[in-house]
Amino acid sequence: MSAAPSVRLEGVTKSYGDVLAVNDVTATFGPGVTGLLGPNGAGKSTLIKLVTGMLSPSIGRVLLCDEPPTSSPHVMARVGLVPEQDPIYPGVSAFEVTSYLLRLHGLDRGDAASRARAALERVGLAAAMDRPVQGYSKGMRQRAKLAQALAHDPDVLVLDEPLNGLDPVGRREIVALVQALGAEGRCVVVSSHVLHEVEAMTRRVLLMAHGRVIAEGTVAEIRRDLSDRPLTVRVDTPSPREVARFAVGVEGVLSVDLSASDRVVVATRRPDDLFAAMAGAVLGQGLPVRSFHPTDEGLEAVFRYLTAGGA
Amino acid sequence: MTVHARGYRRHEGGTERPRLRFLPIVAEGYRAGTRGKAFRRLGLLFVVIVVFHGVMLYLDPAALFPRRMRGGLGQVTSDDLMRRVLAFFARSLAGLVPLVAMFVGAGSVADDLRSRALPLYLVRPVTPTDYWLGKVLAPAAVTATAYGVPFVALVAFGVLIRPSEEILPFAWRHLPSLGAVVLHVGVTALAYASVVVTLSTLVGRRIGTMVAFAGVVYGGEMLRLFSQTAPPDLAEPLRALSLGTDARVLLHEMLDVTLEHSGPQPAVTSAVAVLAACVLLGALVVVRRARSVEVTS
Numbered sequence: 001m002s003a004a005p006s007v008r009l010e011g012v013t014k015s016y017g018d019v020l021a022v023n024d025v026t027a028t029f030g031p032g033v034t035g036l037l038g039p040n041g042a043g044k045s046t047l048i049k050l051v052t053g054m055l056s057p058s059i060g061r062v063l064l065c066d067e068p069p070t071s072s073p074h075v076m077a078r079v080g081l082v083p084e085q086d087p088i089y090p091g092v093s094a095f096e097v098t099s100y101l102l103r104l105h106g107l108d109r110g111d112a113a114s115r116a117r118a119a120l121e122r123v124g125l126a127a128a129m130d131r132p133v134q135g136y137s138k139g140m141r142q143r144a145k146l147a148q149a150l151a152h153d154p155d156v157l158v159l160d161e162p163l164n165g166l167d168p169v170g171r172r173e174i175v176a177l178v179q180a181l182g183a184e185g186r187c188v189v190v191s192s193h194v195l196h197e198v199e200a201m202t203r204r205v206l207l208m209a210h211g212r213v214i215a216e217g218t219v220a221e222i223r224r225d226l227s228d229r230p231l232t233v234r235v236d237t238p239s240p241r242e243v244a245r246f247a248v249g250v251e252g253v254l255s256v257d258l259s260a261s262d263r264v265v266v267a268t269r270r271p272d273d274l275f276a277a278m279a280g281a282v283l284g285q286g287l288p289v290r291s292f293h294p295t296d297e298g299l300e301a302v303f304r305y306l307t308a309g310g311a
Numbered sequence: 312m313t314v315h316a317r318g319y320r321r322h323e324g325g326t327e328r329p330r331l332r333f334l335p336i337v338a339e340g341y342r343a344g345t346r347g348k349a350f351r352r353l354g355l356l357f358v359v360i361v362v363f364h365g366v367m368l369y370l371d372p373a374a375l376f377p378r379r380m381r382g383g384l385g386q387v388t389s390d391d392l393m394r395r396v397l398a399f400f401a402r403s404l405a406g407l408v409p410l411v412a413m414f415v416g417a418g419s420v421a422d423d424l425r426s427r428a429l430p431l432y433l434v435r436p437v438t439p440t441d442y443w444l445g446k447v448l449a450p451a452a453v454t455a456t457a458y459g460v461p462f463v464a465l466v467a468f469g470v471l472i473r474p475s476e477e478i479l480p481f482a483w484r485h486l487p488s489l490g491a492v493v494l495h496v497g498v499t500a501l502a503y504a505s506v507v508v509t510l511s512t513l514v515g516r517r518i519g520t521m522v523a524f525a526g527v528v529y530g531g532e533m534l535r536l537f538s539q540t541a542p543p544d545l546a547e548p549l550r551a552l553s554l555g556t557d558a559r560v561l562l563h564e565m566l567d568v569t570l571e572h573s574g575p576q577p578a579v580t581s582a583v584a585v586l587a588a589c590v591l592l593g594a595l596v597v598v599r600r601a602r603s604v605e606v607t608s
Contacts, residue, residue, distance in 0.1 A: 054433055073438050074436050076434060077435070081434040083431070088426050105435055
């Protein structure tokens with residue numbers, strides 16, 4: 001029986017000469033969608049090469065479905081990769097490429113053709129699959145790449161910037177597809193430096209910077225772990241001064257920004273206390289508050305905090 | 312409804328044995344290599360040359376021999392004539408055969424590198440060795456087809472022009488010649504394919520590969536001719552630098568034929584060493600390049 005879809009990195013270091021591209025990374029990608037985030041040069045591309053068996057770690061080991069990909073080529077049948085670049089052969093259609101790549105998995109011509117057609121239909125390229133890829137729009141190429149990665153029905157999918165170049169409708173469709181693939185129990189790793197793209201697909205992320213994993217978990221978990229950093233809360237109100245007077249009396253509040261006429265922004269180390277006190281005051285004392293919500297619980301803010309190096 | 316139910320079914324069928332995963336690469340390369348205009352034009356040229364040799368074999372066998380030997384042609388047996396025609400044919404095609412390998416193989420790895428398609432191979436159960444085998448055997452197969460089919464046709468023609476009662480004994484006697492031809496064609500095709508694929512990997516551009524390949528093949532031939540005037544220590548290495556001559560030396564050895572006006576010839580061992588080195592060097596370069604595949608993000 002085959003192992004559950006997973007990718008495990010155990011103390012993995014990859015160096016190129018004196019440069020440490022990936023430095024002592026231990027992480028597990030299990031079933032579901034996980035975002036791999038980091039700025040350029042963070043080590044994401046090297047991590048992808050390691051995960052997909054294109055590189056061997058200098059130190060440590062990588063296990064793909066419990067097997068090392070570099071010494072067990074057969075395990076690569078369980079992996080699908082959407083590379084960031086667009087591999088284009090002049091004059092070759094998406095159907096021909098997908099069907100050819102399926103044959104590399106050992107499928108016969110007929111089986112490869114039917115599965116290639118199914119995959120291309122699934123990503124919305126049914127009408128264009130027989131046209132040369134060089135005439136495709138960026139979004140269509142993205143779909144074609146997704147089709148070749150999905151066509152052999154892999155257990156582990158690695159997607160490198162999968163939403164690049166897609167229009168809003170296309171993005172929504174691909175996001176839904178990625179979520180569905182994760183919901184089926186596949187291990188889906190989505191690498192991106194566009195944070196809201198990843199947020200649209202998953203709340204579970206692995207953040208990298210300078211070759212190291214700097215945070216891992218759901219966005220909310222990571223945010224909670226940042227107890228030494230204040231959370232900012234925006235309170236929409238017709239009476240900013242009154243709300244500000246109330247807020248400074250709540251324990252944990254560090255500062256109140258009164259620069260706008262219709263809201264205040266409160267920085268606090270204890271957001272739960274602030275939310276409870278605010279709700280009580282609105283209900284009990286009629287504090288004039290229209291709405292309040294954290295402004296920096298999103299990935300962008302978390303990422304900014306973590307990569308700022310303590311700033 | 313899940314995506315699985317709508318479009319995807321897990322593959323339950325059999326798969327080929329992992330060590331044969333290079334075959335689809337060969338098949339695709341062969342298909343791409345034989346559908347181009349260049350292949351058809353070269354094929355036509357090969358047909359013309361084989362017809363020329365066939366006619367010569369039938370009408371004027373004396374033309375295959377140097378003038379000084381023609382007086383004694385009564386002593387030449389049909390077997391000698393057949394072997395001589397084959398050796399002569401190999402020499403006639405010497406300039407054209409590398410062109411087939413060049414047109415088919417120049418883009419094999421270079422196109423993958425330029426289009427950044429290498430990761431798409433290697434993220435599948437295809438090892439760098441499979442990749443090399445697939446990429447080198449495709450142009451080798453096309454070259455062997457273009458070179459070997461006319462060769463075999465010429466053997467068949469030589470057999471069929473015998474009187475009917477001699478056809479079978481003659482064919483039987485020439486089975487070793489046919490074996491020598493097949494081996495020669497295979498070695499020639501593999502050597503040229505290895506060199507062109509190696510250059511395709513190193514140069515990374517189709518046109519650049521063609522130029523480099525022409526330099527290696529025709530430059531090697533020039534150096535072989537130059538070896539006549541080279542110092543003795545350098546002469547043998549220079550003689551062995553012409554891949555086509557190296558392969559023909561093997562053919563001549565197997566057919567036990569010596570052609571006049573062939574210029575300096577390398578020793579069989581030098582020829583084998585150079586041909587083997589081309590294949591091994593090609594394997595090393597392509598596999599190494601495949602192992603250092605780049606995926607950027």
